[in-house]
Amino acid sequence: MTTPLLETLFTLSNIHGASGDEIRVRQALRPMLEGHVESLRVDALGNLIALKRGTGALPLRVLVAAHMDEVSLMVVGHTSEGCLRVENCGGIDTRLLPGLEVRVGPNLLPGVIGQKAVHRLSNGAMKAPDLDRIAVDIGASNKDEAIRLAPVGTRITFATQARELGQLVAGKAFDDRAGCTLLVHLLQGPPLPYDLYGVFTVQEEVGLRGARVAGFSIEPDMAMALEGTIADDLPKPPGTDISPTSEISKGAVITVMDRSHVSAPRLVRHLTQVAEARGIPYQFKQPGIGGTDAGALHIARGGVPSAAVAVPCRYIHGPIALLHPNDLTHTHTLVRAALEQLTPDILDPNAD
């Protein structure tokens, strides 16, 4: 069932790009964008900024962002047995770590996250491990060898390879390689009526840092963050009647408000009107949860009306996320249609 969108997603998902160490993602994106955009530059923090000239019909500058970085671990010490001590870097779900295969450092050394043998566990010992008790095993025979192979500061990411899984696809780092995939295809498509700045941002997972400086340097009239967001749509205990954050196969996820940002009401209205007119399925992300690059983009300089649109993904921030290819397609269709139909009056705050 491969499609151009899925091919890009698989390629990007398999690349290792911890926050602050996004160079390999950037290197993979370049050839996908060359020939489709007027310029590509890397800013001081490592954001990859693509300028796609518009037809010139509208005097606007629009920034669309997707973050390159993924949640990761960082080596902070070494044990006498030759294992690595680690810290969380961007909100990895530590419940899932014991026994996992990981990739360590720029040479992608294989590693395994150590665990106590199940035979030796007493009852109740299966709770989430403390991060400071976790040791990553890279097969080193002593401390010196471990230090040589993975010095303090070395980055560790999940080893998962993207693949099909029933009707869904599985892989690591869909947050936010799903957003990067949408942005690549947006930039590869025909020009919009105005100049589009596609920004592949760094360090979103540790504080929206890349987006903050990109918003300042580009000074856009509007900004949009593209994301892979939380789908927590698995069966709930009987009798519970609460909304999931978002659901797989229900289409593009539009953010109204999260912890980082209140979306401009006129942009939310524009997105839903376009979705309804074009018959594109969409859902609202349950308000008040999470944050995106829009949180940093909307406060750039004198302020930027901003929105966030996402692909629903199960199990993000863990080793394997799942998404439905149709959601990827619907989100791509909605984002392109909404941007094609964007006009300056939609950005006027008096229009709220």
Added chain:
Amino acid sequence: MDLELLTKLTQTFGPSGHESTIRDLIRQEVEPLVDDVQVTPLGNLIAHRQGAGKKVVLAAHIDEIGIMVTHVDAQGYLRFTRMGGINPLTCIGGRVRFANGAQGVIYLERREDTSKPPTLEQLYIDVGATGKDDAPVGVGDVAAFVRPLEQLGRRIISKTLDDRVGCYVLIEVLRQLKASPYDLYFLFSVQEEVGLTGARTGAYTIDPDLAIAVDVTATGDTPKSLPMAVELGKGPAVKVKDAGMIAHPMAREWLIAAARKAGIPYQLEILEGGTTDAAAMQLARAGVPSGCLSIPSRYIHSPSEMIDSKDVEQAITLLLTALAEV
């Protein structure tokens, strides 16, 4: 006091990010009083009265705390999240009004364990619906609290005195101010309650030499309140420090000098929790000397905030005195 204006200001809809109605009302009031007005991309209203001197900005936020619907259940009850700092205890039995006019009452589900205070997740809004299909609002819709303004002698109680009383002070200053040596900007800011967003971006746009927020502050004069040396009715409070900023000594002394010159009482304010637009304005661009003039208020972020009208009148006089002088 122009109670009619303060009533209109407090009763007009404007949760964070949804300020267009309150902005239009304030714009009508201030546009005839200034040289130009501007609305920034996020919705701040900036009213400018031109002058030859340093750029001074007075800021009051136009947004109010509110709620956003997160879920409509099978019986038509709404679950919701906060927009700004709301306290579940002061919500129960209160009413909310949505942008489309729909109203509802907030209540609390039955709890097994009543030893702890309720959480927001245990509250729901009843909008009179019988199911998902006849609910007049849905996920993502925004509501503000409902509570009228009442005068109790010198005291005033109402919803949303935070910070419509600051907006009131700014409007009255504009009405009464004759000549000023300063280049004056009145920033009616958005989204203060969700992260000082409007002031941050508005101060960037204005690029001022001095910034003063006008907002409410807490008091230490209620039964078993946290110790705090601010009381209702003892004059406007000149901020020394709060959880987000240390007032610039120059800004602080400028306000104190004006109070002394006008012969009005003032209080020095150290607020341990919370902050104001001044915290964001002082970090704009390369930094802005910033301070805050506070209206002492009881029961902040409840639907019945209480102020003393004398404090408000004296705050206006203080600012008029400060702005008339070099």
